[in-house]
Amino acid sequence: CVCVCLFQGSRMGVEAVMALLEATPDTPACVVSLSGNQAVRLPLMECVQLTKDVTAAMSQGKFEEAIKLRGKSFENNWNSYKLLAHINPPDVKSNINMAVMNIGAPCAGMNAAVRATVRMGIIQGHNMLAVHDGFEGLAHGQIEPITWNSVSGWIGKGGSMLGTKRTLPGKLLDEISQNLARFNIHALVIIGGFEAYVGGLELVQAREKYEEMCIPMVIIPATVSNNVPGSEFSIGTDTALNTITSTCDRIKQSAAGTKRRVFIVETMGGYCGYLATMAGLAAGADAAYIFEEKITIRDLEVNVRHLVEKMKTTVKRGLILRNENCSSNYTTDFIFNLYSEEGKGVFDCRKNVLGHMQQGGTPTPFDRNFGTKMGAKSILWLTEKLKDCYRHGRIFANTPDSACVLGMRKRSLTFQPLADLKEDTDFEHRIPKTQWWLKIRPIMKILAKYDIKLDTSEHADMEHVISKRIPLRK
Secondary structure, three states: OEOOOOOHHHHHHHHHHHHHHHOOOOOOOEEEEEEEOEEEEEEHHHHHHHHHHHHHHHHOOOHHHHHHHOOHHHHHHHHHHHHHHOOOOOOOOOOOEEEEEEEOOOOOOHHHHHHHHHHHHHHOOOEEEEEOOHHHHHHHOOEEEOOOHHHOOHHHOOOOOOOEEOOOHHHHHHHHHHHHHHOOOOEEEEEEOHHHHHHHHHHHHHHHOOHHHOOOEEEEEEOOOOOOOOOOOOEOHHHHHHHHHHHHHHHHHHHHHHOOEEEEEEEOOOOOOHHHHHHHHHHOOOEEEEOOEOOOHHHHHHHHHHHHHHOOOOOOEEEEEEEOOOOOOOOHHHHHHHHHHHOOOOOEEEEEEOHHHHOOOOOOHHHHHHHHHHHHHHHHHHHHHHHHOEEOOEEOOOOHHHEEEEEEEOOEEEEEEHHHHHHHEEOOOOEEOOOHHHHHHHHHHHHOOOOOOOOOOOOOOEEOOOOOOOEOOO
């Protein structure tokens, strides 16, 4: 799975410079690329040869071979497209009932994930059920069959067609267990943000009391905040990031026209600073304030002085991003007032709170494809898991690995038991304790001409692309 987001160009640029600095006269020329969420270095001449092989295979009509030569990601995408584009149900039904639901705040790409889940389930011979309005709908019996044609056109629609709520299942367990039995639900796909993750944990913990909860479950992360433990990316984050960056670009145009103006922009994300950081990197911000890195009055002073010096150059504009919950004291209004006061006579200040426009809009191609892959993969996993959990004529799943988060981890989509992720979760602030993107925050400051160091301890190894992926010697 190769993902290309707005900020990835900056990451690849840094990796390219590192490759040059580490190179020796014997190091082969390389292409810097991305595999999943990890930078990789590929030998240039092998890439050129592979391109020629693809062209040769196509000219000879060997299209299957050409597809394989393009790589596993391309092949998987092509196979998923063929499966999901045209209905081709199996001859024998499985008599398995699978339910799909949305939990938490809506985001772009949720519907693409539901579409793929429903269609892949039908292809596998299962009966698919739609749960409306999250756990409340599951408790109140708002459940109905959903067909192949029901989800036609959903891939490009924003929001949540099924309806979604933040309500957790903890106080509704009796009603939920009754409806799981009433509708004979054998497996559950929960698509949503941190509430989906916590809700899944509550259902797993309830297995001791409610046997109906002993069914396989998959949590698919879908939230603009990108704060679900177990995944480096969430469905909907890329669309929100594009919205923020596009808005910041327009704001910068306004600042460039008026000259000597600094904009303070507040982003969403709860306590997770991913949106502020990545939008800052993509939009060329001068600073991005986030909860994960505590800000002090000294930091604000340094940033103000930096902008004062910047106004003496040809670039007479400034852009500051602030995560909505980065600090209870250094609020957006406080920072706006501080910059306005300290910048008197040098620059003036404006503020902009983006709000819920970050949750709306049609999903980007990345979120559509990402949601489709996640939905399809979850059904294939559940289908296999149900075979393992079939005992004495019924489904019974009570092992930790029967309830998982499907997430992007470096180079692949992996299933991780919910129970294993609890240790890495800050439940108070609804964020993972370790977040990969914090390591690339310094890139934004370097590009804004701050004098800081970048941690280069992690870098990509050279890999073959023609033979099996064996690290090359440098």
